[in-house]
Amino acid sequence: GAVVSQHPSRVICKSGTSVKIECRSLDFQATTMFWYRQFPKQSLMLMATSNEGSKATYEQGVEKDKFLINHASLTLSTLTVTSAHPEDSSFYICSVRGRDEKLFFGSGTQLSVL
Amino acid sequence: GQQLNQSPQSMFIQEGEDVSMNCTSSSIFNTWLWYKQDPGEGPVLLIALYKAGELTSNGRLTAQFGITRKDSFLNISASIPSDVGIYFCAGQSNSGYALNFGKGTSLLVTP
Numbered sequence: 001g002a003v004v005s006q007h008p009s010r011v012i013c014k015s016g017t018s019v020k021i022e023c024r025s026l027d028f029q030a031t032t033m034f035w036y037r038q039f040p041k042q043s044l045m046l047m048a049t050s051n052e053g054s055k056a057t058y059e060q061g062v063e064k065d066k067f068l069i070n071h072a073s074l075t076l077s078t079l080t081v082t083s084a085h086p087e088d089s090s091f092y093i094c095s096v097r098g099r100d101e102k103l104f105f106g107s108g109t110q111l112s113v114l
Numbered sequence: 115g116q117q118l119n120q121s122p123q124s125m126f127i128q129e130g131e132d133v134s135m136n137c138t139s140s141s142i143f144n145t146w147l148w149y150k151q152d153p154g155e156g157p158v159l160l161i162a163l164y165k166a167g168e169l170t171s172n173g174r175l176t177a178q179f180g181i182t183r184k185d186s187f188l189n190i191s192a193s194i195p196s197d198v199g200i201y202f203c204a205g206q207s208n209s210g211y212a213l214n215f216g217k218g219t220s221l222l223v224t225p
Contacts, residue, residue: 006156034212043202043215044157093156095213102147103204103213105156 003027004096006106013084014114021079021109023094029074030096034103035067038091047092050077084113120203120216128224129194135201135219136187143205146179146186147213151200160201161188193223 003026013019023033031052036044048069049057056069066088068080081088093108120137127133137146145164149157161172163179163186170177176189186205190197200220204213 004156009154043217044213045215046212049212091154095156102159102162103206104159105149108154108156110154 004094004104004106006094006109008109009107010110010112012112012114015085016083019081019084019111021081021092021094021111023077023079023096023106025075025096028096028098030077031074032097033071033077034095034097035069035077035079036093036095038093038108040091044093047079081111084111086113089113118203118205118214118216120219122219123217124220124222126222126224127193131193133190133193133197133221134187135203136185137203137205137216138185139205139214140184141205141207142183143207143214144183145206146177147204147206148175148177148186148188149202149204151202151218157202190221193221195223195225197221198223 005024005026007022011019033050035047037047038044046059047062050069050071052071052074058064066082071077089112091108091110094106095103097103118137118139147162148160150160151157161170161177166183167181168179174191200218202218203216206213
């Protein structure tokens with residue numbers, strides 16, 4: 001499997017500020033990581049695919065200038081929510097594809113924008 | 115990505131009962147996975163299925179990959195209170211691609 005660490009677990013910020021979320025693959029070098037968003041009582045929706053050393057691939061409807069993804073190393077991908085607004089409040093989860101092709105998830109980050 | 119049809123949406127059962135939930139898709143998937151999510155946590159992988167017709171068990175959990183590759187079910191036998199949570203099915207079209215998730219089945223188990 002793969003151990004995935006996500007930080008922070010919870011963040012509260014003022015509207016207009018930027019928030020960075022980190023996703024680390026602790027025991028596996030991940031060339032690809034995925035970022036999901038989950039609104040209350042809803043399913044996980046893919047936001048973007050993070051590729052090490054290249055630009056992220058965003059799903060339709062996800063603003064790449066608002067959700068900045070950096071995958072600078074094989075063990076770290078970051079998601080920055082820029083100029084956050086209350087409608088960005090959500091549960092953000094990263095996932096890593098392990099050696100056996102299974103996807104393992106981080107523990108998630110609950111973002112609340114006031 | 116495509117969203118899967120997962121049912122039932124919620125279940126309220128007594129401890130000891132068996133549970134069954136399923137997912138269907140209009141598209142073919144090469145991999146089906148089942149996850150459990152507790153409140154405020156990320157999903158935890160329960161079972162992964164890689165071949166049509168495959169039947170796999172993990173303790174009291176059993177899942178099958180449908181022959182048509184468009185459906186899968188998860189059974190939980192002799193449920194216990196710690197089975198409470200939201201169960202998601204997920205399908206993957208090709209290796210390396212992201213997952214498409216079902217809407218989840220919320221399971222409540224009373225002692």
